[in-house]
Amino acid sequence: MNVNEYVVVENIDQAYQLFNQNKKNQIIAGGAWLKLSVKEVNKLISLDDLSLNYIKTNDKSVEIGALTSLREVEMNDVVNEIDHGILSTAISQIMGVSIRNLATIGGSIMGRFSFSDIIPVLLVLDCQLYFHNRGEMTINEFITSKGLDRDILTYIKINKSTGQSYFKKISHTALDFSMLNVAITFDGSFRIAIGSQPGMAMLCEQTMAFLNQQNDISEDVIEQAVSIALTELKLSSNIRASKAYREVLAKTYIKRGLRQVIK
Ligand SMILES: Cc1cc2nc3c(=O)[nH]c(=O)nc-3n(C[C@H](O)[C@H](O)[C@H](O)COP(=O)(O)OP(=O)(O)OC[C@H]3O[C@@H](n4cnc5c(N)ncnc54)[C@H](O)[C@@H]3O)c2cc1C
Structure with a gap:
């Protein structure tokens, strides 16, 4: 450079x-x-x-300054308690500690990386972003909007929740980017996000709406939910995996994730 x-x-x-x-x-x-x-x-x-390197907590939420390193977020006790530590789990699988000591939460969001293991997790948490010019928006608004790249992210806020969670990164080797990643939370209602499609991560809105209106999450309901997810996802091929393989991965790991969070 x-x-x-x-x-x-x-x-x-x-x-x-x-x-x-x-x-x-x-x-x-x-x-x-x-x-x-x-x-x-x-x-x-x-x-x-x-002074954008900080983690502040109160009864309801955690605020993380944009310059806080991924390692500090990963190791924070309060972050570790939110939805059974799903954010810490995802961060811990990114490269080695030396990269996680350098890389920041702000850079991980503003990079809008389609391979991100962090964005799908923030999508299934109750997460707000705070920009210098635009003010507050949800992570979902950010990744689905255009023209926000010349603003400055100052901090993020995650509302505390103690729901069940599931995160799976599927990659060829431990240090590679994901072929697909799956993030699910459940605290009475389901949130499901899939990343590395290989395009940008997305919330499975239709699948969530279907699941959230069921009284009983049976195996049959899980099968139906997976079918809906496959119709709304935008899976395709790249050098890491074919579309067909990503479909198999999505089916397998969404099912496993749903079974795990309702245990
Ligand atoms: C070798 C390598 C492997 C990686 N593997 C993975 C992986 O497997 N999974 C994964 O999820 N991530 C991975 N990452 C990405 C990493 O986790 C970070 O997301 C990445 O390094 C960006 O964070 P940074 O602090 O280094 O940002 P920088 O490199 O400093 O910045 C990244 C971008 O964000 C912008 N930016 C940064 N902060 C702000 C701000 N506050 N406001 C506005 N714009 C801002 C910069 O201008 C730049 O465009 C990898 C990174 C590297 C270097």
Whole structure:
């Protein structure tokens, strides 16, 4: 990466102004991904002096500053209690500790990575994002909207819940990106998200609506739910897996996940 100027900003307004001055100005968080991907940067804007590295908790929620490392999120006791630690479980399967010490929660969201193991999990938690300019929005609004890439994420908030959860990353090797990932939570109602389709993760809205109107989750209901999921998912092929293989994975792991969360 070639950088003309490195700027450590003093406040978030300055960061936002600089970021929007020139398409070649770029925010850097942990830099783990950015340094591998971007070639030419005019001004590289560091948020390091803005105190965005924190985890604050109260009775109802956890607030995580955008610059908090994945490792800090993974190891946090309160995060570990939310829906049986599904976020910590997913983070713990990303590369090694050295990358997780560098990479941040903000960079993991703003990168909008279609291979992300974190976005599907945030989709099944009760998670809000807080942007400097746009203010509050849900993670689902963020990934389904366009034109938000020049805003700055300041923190995320996850409402506490003690439901059951299931996360499965299916990859060729432990350090590879997912061929598919499945995140499910259940606290009286179901939330299901699938990532690495290989396109962007999505909530299975129709499947959730079907399950959430059932009184009894029998094997037959689970079979029907999986059929609905397969019609609404946007599975396709890439170098990691074919569409047909992803369909088999989705069927298998959605079923296993549903059985696990209703135990
Ligand atoms: C080798 C490698 C393997 C990986 N494997 C996986 C994997 O298997 N699964 C997985 O889920 N993830 C994986 N990741 C991604 C990783 O978990 C992080 O999501 C990634 O490194 C981005 O975080 P970062 O802090 O490094 O962000 P950066 O690289 O600093 O930034 C990423 C992008 O987000 C923007 N950005 C960062 N912070 C903000 C902010 N606060 N506001 C606005 N824009 C912002 C930057 O401008 C940039 O465009 C991998 C990363 C690497 C380097």
